[in-house]
Amino acid sequence: MPDKRLVTMRNVEKLFHRGSEDIRVLNNLDLDIDRGEFLALMGPSGSGKSTLLNLLAGLDQPTSGTVDVDGERIDRMNRRQLARWRARHVGFVFQFYNLLPVLSAERNIELPLLLTSLSAKDRKEHVHSVLKIVGLEHRARHTPQTLSGGEQQRVGIARAIVTDPTLILADEPTGDLDRKTGDGILDLLQALNRQHRKTIVMVTHDPHAAGHAKRRLYMVDGQLSSEMAA
Amino acid sequence: MKFVRLILSNFRRHKTRTLLTILSIIVAFVLFGYLAAIRKAFQMGVSLAGADRLVVRHKVSLIQPLPQSYQAQIERIDGIVTSSQAAWFGGIYKDERNFFAQIAVEPERFLAIYPEFIVPPAQKEAWMRTRTGAVAGRKLAERFGWKVGDRIPIQATFMRPKGNGNMWQFDLVGLYDGSDPEIDTTQFFFRHDYMDENRAFGQGQTGWYYIKVKDPKHAEELAKRIDETFANSPAETKTETEKAFVKGFAEQMGNIGAIVVAILTAVFFTILLVAGNTMSQAVRERTAELGVLKAVGFTDVQVLMLVLAESMLISVVGGVIGVAIGWLTVSAGDPTHGALPVFFFPPEDMIAAIVFIVVLGLITGALPALQALRLNAVEALRRE
Numbered sequence: 001m002p003d004k005r006l007v008t009m010r011n012v013e014k015l016f017h018r019g020s021e022d023i024r025v026l027n028n029l030d031l032d033i034d035r036g037e038f039l040a041l042m043g044p045s046g047s048g049k050s051t052l053l054n055l056l057a058g059l060d061q062p063t064s065g066t067v068d069v070d071g072e073r074i075d076r077m078n079r080r081q082l083a084r085w086r087a088r089h090v091g092f093v094f095q096f097y098n099l100l101p102v103l104s105a106e107r108n109i110e111l112p113l114l115l116t117s118l119s120a121k122d123r124k125e126h127v128h129s130v131l132k133i134v135g136l137e138h139r140a141r142h143t144p145q146t147l148s149g150g151e152q153q154r155v156g157i158a159r160a161i162v163t164d165p166t167l168i169l170a171d172e173p174t175g176d177l178d179r180k181t182g183d184g185i186l187d188l189l190q191a192l193n194r195q196h197r198k199t200i201v202m203v204t205h206d207p208h209a210a211g212h213a214k215r216r217l218y219m220v221d222g223q224l225s226s227e228m229a230a
Numbered sequence: 231m232k233f234v235r236l237i238l239s240n241f242r243r244h245k246t247r248t249l250l251t252i253l254s255i256i257v258a259f260v261l262f263g264y265l266a267a268i269r270k271a272f273q274m275g276v277s278l279a280g281a282d283r284l285v286v287r288h289k290v291s292l293i294q295p296l297p298q299s300y301q302a303q304i305e306r307i308d309g310i311v312t313s314s315q316a317a318w319f320g321g322i323y324k325d326e327r328n329f330f331a332q333i334a335v336e337p338e339r340f341l342a343i344y345p346e347f348i349v350p351p352a353q354k355e356a357w358m359r360t361r362t363g364a365v366a367g368r369k370l371a372e373r374f375g376w377k378v379g380d381r382i383p384i385q386a387t388f389m390r391p392k393g394n395g396n397m398w399q400f401d402l403v404g405l406y407d408g409s410d411p412e413i414d415t416t417q418f419f420f421r422h423d424y425m426d427e428n429r430a431f432g433q434g435q436t437g438w439y440y441i442k443v444k445d446p447k448h449a450e451e452l453a454k455r456i457d458e459t460f461a462n463s464p465a466e467t468k469t470e471t472e473k474a475f476v477k478g479f480a481e482q483m484g485n486i487g488a489i490v491v492a493i494l495t496a497v498f499f500t501i502l503l504v505a506g507n508t509m510s511q512a513v514r515e516r517t518a519e520l521g522v523l524k525a526v527g528f529t530d531v532q533v534l535m536l537v538l539a540e541s542m543l544i545s546v547v548g549g550v551i552g553v554a555i556g557w558l559t560v561s562a563g564d565p566t567h568g569a570l571p572v573f574f575f576p577p578e579d580m581i582a583a584i585v586f587i588v589v590l591g592l593i594t595g596a597l598p599a600l601q602a603l604r605l606n607a608v609e610a611l612r613r614e
Contacts, residue, residue, distance in 0.1 A: 059525060059607050080529050087527025094611065098522045102239040112526040114232050123232075159526070 003071070006166065006199055007033035007056065012065035014051050014222070025051045026062070027222035038193040038200045040210035043219035049203045050171060052219070056201060057090050057169050058082040070166050087115040091160030093170035093189075097152040099144040099159075105151075106131065106140040109158045116163065130158040133196075134188060150181035157188060161198065168192065170202040174209050186212040237539050240512065248544065251508040255548025255590070256555065258501045259583060263556020265490045266579035270412070271564075271572050272486035281446035283343060284453050285475040286313075286439040289466040293318075295435035296465050298426075303459055309444050309452050314339035315422045317437035321384035321398060323374070330370055331414075332384065334422040335440075337365075343442045346409040353378065353404030361424045363403040367415030371405050378402055382418075390430045398428070414572050441469075498586065505594040509541045513598035520602050521610025534603040541595025542588070549587030553580065 014026035025048045033039055041049040054060040055067055058074045059082075067075040074085060091112075099108045106127050113123045131137045134154040144152050153173060160168055170189065174182030190212050192198040202213060210216045217224050241248050286304065288294035295317075304313055319332035337357045341347060349357070349365055357363040366376060376382065382400045391398055400420050408415050426433055441456075443449050453469035460467045470478075513520070520533055528536075557575045564573035 054608050057525070080531070083524065083527055083529040083532075085527075086525065090527075092525050094522070098518060098525075098611070100239070100519050100522070102242050103236070107235065107239070111236075111523070114236070115527050115532075120232070 004034050005032060006035045006037075006070055007031065008066070008068040009055070010066045012052075012055065012062045012067065014048070014055065014060070015063045025222050026055075029065070029223060031217075031224065033199065033201065035199055036193070036197045037215060038190065038213045039202070040213035040216045041201065041203045041219060042205065042207070042210050042216060045205075047219040048222040049219045051222075053169050053171055053201065053203050056167065057092060058086050087112060087163070089166040091163065091165040091168045093153070093156050093160045093168065093173045095172035095175040097144070097149075097156045097176075099152055099155055101144050104141045104143055105136060105147065105155045105158075108144070108155055109162050111159060112163045126162055127158075130162045133161070133192075134158045148181070149177050150184055153177060153181075153185050154188065157185070157192075161192060161196075166199065168198050168200045170200065172204055173202060174204070174206065179208075182206075182209065233536060233539070237536060237543060240516075240540055241543075243512070243515075247508060247511075251505050251544055252548040252551075254501055254504050255545060256552040258497050259549050259552025259587075260556040260559065261497055262494060262583055262586070263553060263560050263575050263579070265494055266556075266582075267560045267573050267575055269487050269490040270574065270576045270579070281449065281471070281473070282443050283472040284441040284443060284449060284456070284469055285472055286441060286456055286467050286469045287437075287475075289457075289468045292438065294465070295432060295437060296439070296467065298434050298436050300460065300465075300467070301436075301439065304439060304441065304456055307452065307455055307459070309448050311442040311444050312339050312342055313442070314343055314440045315436035316340070316440055317389075317422060317425065319384070319389050319420075319425070320387045321389065322387060323382070323384050328374070330373075330416050330418055332418045332420070334425040334437075335419050336422050337363075337419075340419065340440065343440050346413055347406045348409055349404045349406045356403040357421075360401055360403050361421060362399060362401045363424075364400040364418060364420035365404040365406050366402060366418050368405050368407050369415040370418060371402075373416070376402055378404060389425065389432075391428050392430050398425075411574060412572055412576075416572075440472075498590070502590065502593060505541070505544060505590065506597065508544070509537070509594050509598045510601070512540070513537055513601055517605065517610045520605050521607045524605065524607035525611065530603045530605075533605070534599045537599040537602045538592070538595040541598070542591035545587050545591030545594065549583065549590065553583045553587075556583075 009029060009031040012026055012029040012031075013024065016023045016025055029052070031052075041052065043049050051060065055062055056069070058077065062075050065075070066073060070089065072085065074082065077085060100111070103111075109127045109130060110123055113126055116123075118126065128137065128140070131140055134157055136151060136154050136158065139147060139151060144155070147155065157173075160170075168189075173189065174185050177185060186209055189200055189202065193200050193214070200213075202209070204210050219225065286296070286300070288296055298315060301313055301315060304310060314336045315334075317334040319334055321332055322328070323330070337354070341349060341354065353365070357365055364382065371377070380402045382402055384398045384400065386396050386398060390396065406415065422436065443452050449471055453471065456469040457467050523533055523536075524530070557580070560573065560575045
């Protein structure tokens with residue numbers, strides 16, 4: 001039976017150096033996230049929510065403190081170990097989708113699978129099963145330029161879940177979409193959380209988007225200031 | 231293999247730019263092939279020059295004659311196996327543009343010194359029997375459509391015949407092939423005794439001597455002894471190894487090898503800048519995408535290898551097509567129609583071309599690949 005707790009962050013600090021000045025972006029931060037949670041991180045620009053997401057993703061390292069994800073101390077890993085860890089445990093959904101324009105939807109989704117030992121046939125099966133989940137089977141061979149913003153984000157989500165990661169991290173996933181399309185994406189994330197038991201951490205400015213999460217945290221000046229249950 | 235599609239997909243990004251870069255590499259390697267063939271043509275014979283052969287010429291210049299009487303004195307020196315008189319003829323066959331080397335030699339001795347000139351035994355015998363007999367290289371015969379039995383008229387320039395006429399007649403009794411592709415088969419050899427008897431002046435003289443020595447280790451020492459023998463005579467000699475002689479002859483027009491290397495260096499340096507710039511630009515434009523690759527779990531080294539593979543592919547595609555076109559055009563023949571008797575894409579330069587293709591791919595990809603390696607995923611994604 002796996003531990004209920006998936007993420008444990010303790011006394012996390014993150015400093016950025018700008019010239020001779022040190023900017024403290026995260027300040028003595030503690031955070032626990034349970035398996036199967038859908039957490040929304042809110043807060044004004046510069047409050048540190050994206051930095052926190054990057055630390056959870058293993059894209060960045062804290063200046064001090066510990067980050068434990070699924071029993072692994074990722075704050076102690078080097079760049080290579082982090083890359084391998086990301087490939088196994090993290091699915092990232094970007095605000096601007098970040099699809100490779102020269103690859104079709106299915107090839108974009110396949111990218112993280114290239115890092116696994118799956119055969120071409122198995123990769124194809126995985127890709128088609130997630131295309132089904134995001135409702136884009138009929139757009140598999142389309143390149144990003146021929147897809148709408150909402151469709152591109154669905155491809156982005158499919159790419160994030162194709163390896164069945166431990167953690168899905170979404171950075172303003174509806175920030176570039178209109179309300180209706182954005183709702184479709186949020187419903188999809190919600191379905192992934194509820195039906196597929198995916199643990200999702202979403203950064204957003206938008207209270208409406210945050211309303212789809214089970215738990216909402218508000219960040220100010222590098223600290224979590226309040227917690228609201230949905 | 232699973233990354234191949236990812237690497238290839240990047241070529242669809244800026245098709246024109248990729249195509250132009252590949253074209254520039256193609257041009258460079260076509261030029262490489264052509265210049266390699268030209269360099270080889272000018273170095274012709276240097277690499278094949280026998281270590282057991284010496285050339286004795288007049289100390290002042292190759293065009294100054296030497297007495298035929300020297301031959302007996304030379305052959306008396308211990309360590310000399312045999313020798314052959316040789317003289318430049320410089321005649322014109324039908325038209326001045328039909329240039330080819332015509333050399334008077336002593337057939338039996340000459341063929342003993344140069345076993346790499348292969349003449350069928352029956353034709354060799356015919357040459358010994360026929361005073362007006364001549365032997366032509368296969369390529370030369372093909373050039374003018376000559377067959378054994380043809381009579382070849384050659385107009386004299388400085389080697390005028392006795393009497394009022396100006397024409398020499400030779401009977402083609404044989405064709406020679408080379409034992410190696412580098413051997414010049416565009417030469418025309420005829421009998422020295424025929425020339426000597428029938429020339430208007432200069433009887434008893436020859437142009438130079440080909441010498442075969444018993445032991446190549448003593449070649450330098452024998453050369454010195456020959457020159458000492460004729461020291462303080464009216465016709466002092468300069469004896470050198472055949473290699474030095476051929477090299478000196480080739481370099482009369484300048485150091486072609488150095489000129490070719492200089493041109494190729496300039497060409498490849500330019501291509502390096504062009505292809506390097508293309509790759510750097512390609513990586514700069516894709517900073518966010520490379521950031522995405524790192525975010526989904528590609529390691530720094532994997533991203534480096536992807537960029538390097540891309541530049542290598544551009545280099546290989548352009549290089550291989552270039553070498554192939556170079557080989558085809560060089561194989562089509564000497565563009566001067568005879569001034570470059572040996573004209574082919576040398577195998578060693580073909581290997582050098584393959585090495586250059588790999589080096590070009592590595593160097594042009596190195597900097598952008600390092601940029602990609604060092605790329606911080608967070609920074610890269612922020613630039614979106």
